[in-house]
Amino acid sequence: MEKALKRYSPIFVLPTFAAFIIGFIIPFIEGLYLSFCQFTTVSNFKWIGISNYINALKDTSFTDSFKFTVAFAIVSILSINVLGFGLALLLTKGLKGTNIFRTVFFMPNLIGGIVLGYIWQILINCVLSIVGQPLLALNTKAGYWGLIILMCWQQIGYMMIIYIAGLQNVSEDLIEAAKIDGATLKQILWKIKIPMVMPSITICVFLTLTNSFKLFDQNLALTGGDPNHTTEMFALNIYQTFYARAGMQWKGLGQAKAVIFCILVVVISMIQLRATRSKEVQQ
Amino acid sequence: MKNAKRWLALGLATVMTASMLAGCGSKESGSDEGDKGGDGKGSVYYLNFKPEQDEQWQDLAKTYTEETGVDVTVVTAASGEYETTLMSEMGKSSAPTLFQVNGPVGLANWKDYCYDLADSDVYGELTSDSYALEEDGTVYGIGYVIESYGIIVNKTLLEKAGYTVEDIQSFDDLKKVAEDITSRSSELGFAAFTSAGMDGSSDWRYKTHLANLPIYFEYEDEGIASTDAIKGTYLDNYRAMWDLYINNSTCEPSELAAKTGDDSRNEFLAGEAVFFQNGSWEYANLTGDGQFTDDDLAMIPIYFGAGDEANQGLCTGTENYWCVNSQASKDDIQATLDFMNWCVTSETGTKCMAEDMGFVIPFKSAAESQNLFVKEDAEMTEAGKTPVSWNFTTMPSEEWKNGVGQALTAYAADETDANWDAVVSAFVDGWATEYELANQ
Structure with a gap:
């Protein structure tokens, strides 16, 4: 049976593969090509070489948005994963109401990014006006921390579920054996649980890392890049270059930025995958 | 049996592929609908x-x-x-x-x-x-x-405050009336201006439409229709106008950053303010559902304290x-x-x-419009007033407008000279930079 399946595998793969080619590979190559062109609509373009890339790297708003994105990514990856793991630990202890809490923490993940962004914008603006601080549109610091809080609130639940699944897979025997050998709770956590859930950590860090870099909806809705593009992240900067500008030169520039963005995200996440994978242990 | 299974698998795969292609196909024929007929x-x-x-x-x-x-x-x-x-x-x-x-x-x-x-x-x-x-x-x-824009006036409220539209013939008159209303606002129960919301849904009223006036008067002085570098001769008037708007409004200037266009319109509809800077396109929103009748409303020019105010008309273009x-x-x-x-x-x-x-x-062969504000514009033009033309179409880019809007919002939150200098810089220096970027 397995042999037969193997023989026919190309046929089974075909539908998805064709969809992948049409929906991903072709547009990707087209996009790559367009980044070397000047164009207004994607069907009408003129080859201009690498000047788009030169201009993209010269654009200070682009490099600034990169710095902001990195600053955001570091803090949000750490806080989401630490808090998500902490909650998972708590909710695998067999406390009362565990299921309700799991559901409650997961809920924010079911709401779309744009909606969340606007809800939090209202909330944060209210708080800021009560404490007499400049509102979000004028407040870079509040915008930055607002984004972090928003993303934590949205993603902790999701990561928590993955960590719970990982923690439940840690065999009781190991923990019992450790206890008999006199290991403290702290030792059990660091020497047994964390190494055993390393695959979950790999997944969660990968997800939070790529999400942080690709963040768009929440950024657009919460701050819109205000004030003066200081809270503009990578994806929003590309979008603004492409759509908010009038003139031939901007589309290709936006496209070039998008290609740079794509390469960066791939490289960074590859490094991360390799780094955390190497720490995974055999069960 | 084995063969049957194979055929089944092959059949399934074919159906899946076919249905997917069909899915794409039908989409394509859908987008081709535009040139059907071929007659x-x-x-x-x-x-x-x-x-x-x-x-x-x-x-x-x-x-x-x-x-x-x-x-x-x-x-x-x-x-x-x-x-x-x-x-x-x-x-x-x-x-x-x-x-x-x-x-x-x-x-x-x-x-x-x-x-x-x-x-x-x-x-x-x-x-x-x-x-x-x-x-x-x-x-x-x-x-x-x-279309025309100016300051929409709630005449009923203005009369309650003891003034008529005829009393306002210049920036100084407007300032006097607005500040008088503000000083008595708790007694009157309304403010002079609706909130000058600087949220994205409303900031165009100030970063674009109000900003048209300093540009218009400068172009008039220089006798030009567009420029690669604005001088900002009338920015002091712009500041005076903006001060008037934000300090005689329904809310604290620092809250303007989050106020929307709807907030502003609702305040006007609820009779919380006398003046509302907007255009003829708002007519349907203001008169629909029996909110206001033509007798309640008027549109007056945005007096700017510049040029020949006695003969200034609405901004029309x-x-x-x-x-x-x-x-x-x-x-x-x-x-x-x-x-x-x-x-x-x-x-x-x-x-x-x-x-x-x-x-x-x-x-x-245009038919006559029933829009009150449009009729007022025609009357003013007939009476020899010069409409203010729309020069904001020559603003170098959206980015320029956003820069000015951002600076205006920051200034509203904290009205210092330093913050106004930022507006001037966004206006004058921003113009030159953006013009250069847009015309590379």
Whole structure:
């Protein structure tokens, strides 16, 4: 049976593969090509070489948005994963109401990014006006921390579920054996649980890392890049270059930025995958 | 048995592949619908800019199809999404044949796609050449609706405060009235101005429309129609006006950053403020549902403390230009030109545009509009007042407007000279930088 399946595998793969080619590979190559062109609509373009890339790297708003994105990514990856793991630990202890809490923490993940962004914008603006601080549109610091809080609130639940699944897979025997050998709770956590859930950590860090870099909806809705593009992240900067500008030169520039963005995200996440994978242990 | 399973697997795979291809196929035939018929009549695809008038356009298109048999598709882009929609639609095989640009700056994107309208009938119907978007002898677009903006006044409230519209003939008068209302606001129960919201839904009233005035007066002084570097001669007046707006308003200036256009309109509708800076397009919103009658409302010029205030009219102009897609097939272009011409010459078309859409159209056979603000504009012009032209179409880019808007908001939150200097810098230096970027 397995042999037969193997023989026919190309046929089974075909539908998805064709969809992948049409929906991903072709547009990707087209996009790559367009980044070397000047164009207004994607069907009408003129080859201009690498000047788009030169201009993209010269654009200070682009490099600034990169710095902001990195600053955001570091803090949000750490806080989401630490808090998500902490909650998972708590909710695998067999406390009362565990299921309700799991559901409650997961809920924010079911709401779309744009909606969340606007809800939090209202909330944060209210708080800021009560404490007499400049509102979000004028407040870079509040915008930055607002984004972090928003993303934590949205993603902790999701990561928590993955960590719970990982923690439940840690065999009781190991923990019992450790206890008999006199290991403290702290030792059990660091020497047994964390190494055993390393695959979950790999997944969660990968997800939070790529999400942080690709963040768009929440950024657009919460701050819109205000004030003066200081809270503009990578994806929003590309979008603004492409759509908010009038003139031939901007589309290709936006496209070039998008290609740079794509390469960066791939490289960074590859490094991360390799780094955390190497720490995974055999069960 | 083994064979049967194999065939089943193969069959399933084929069905899956086929259904997927069918899925793609049907989509494609759907987007081709634009040029169905193929009877040499062509068809029209209008990408409409104004969501407020979507329904009326749909009806008008239907009527036209019934009368002539030519297909007219009207699609309306969501508010604020026009450029985005246009860009993706133009890339398709059945692109819009009729679309819109907002003036010389918007034209920069679409110049290559604009059919020269110089020989078209509809161009000949224009009451004045100044409503056409012309560069180097090529007519790229035709302004199809003329709008006015100024300060909308709630006359009833103004009388309660002890003034009439006639009392306000200059910036000083306006300032006196507004500050008097503010000083007695707790007793009167209303404020002078609605909140000058600087949220994205409303900030265009100040970063674009109000900013038009310093630009207008500077252009008048210099005798120019556009510039690569603005001097900012009248920015002190701009500041005085902005101070007046934010300090005599329904809310604290620091809250303006989050106030929306709807907030501002609702305050006006609820009678919380006397003055509301907006345009003739708000007429339907203000008079609908029996909110206000024509007797309650008036629109006065935005007195700026500059130029000849006694003869200043409303700010009147257009930023809605029709363009015909030059890449469309010949039949479609002809059909589109015919449709445009029909809209502005036939009785049904002109009536629909004037009455249902509330537009004033700058064409010879236009029907009279019922819009109070538009009528006021005509009266003022007749009385010898000079309308302030719309020069914000020459602003170098959206980015420039955003920069000015941002600086204005920051200034509103903290009214210091340093913050005003930031507005001046965004206005003057920003103009030069953005102009250079836009015209590389």
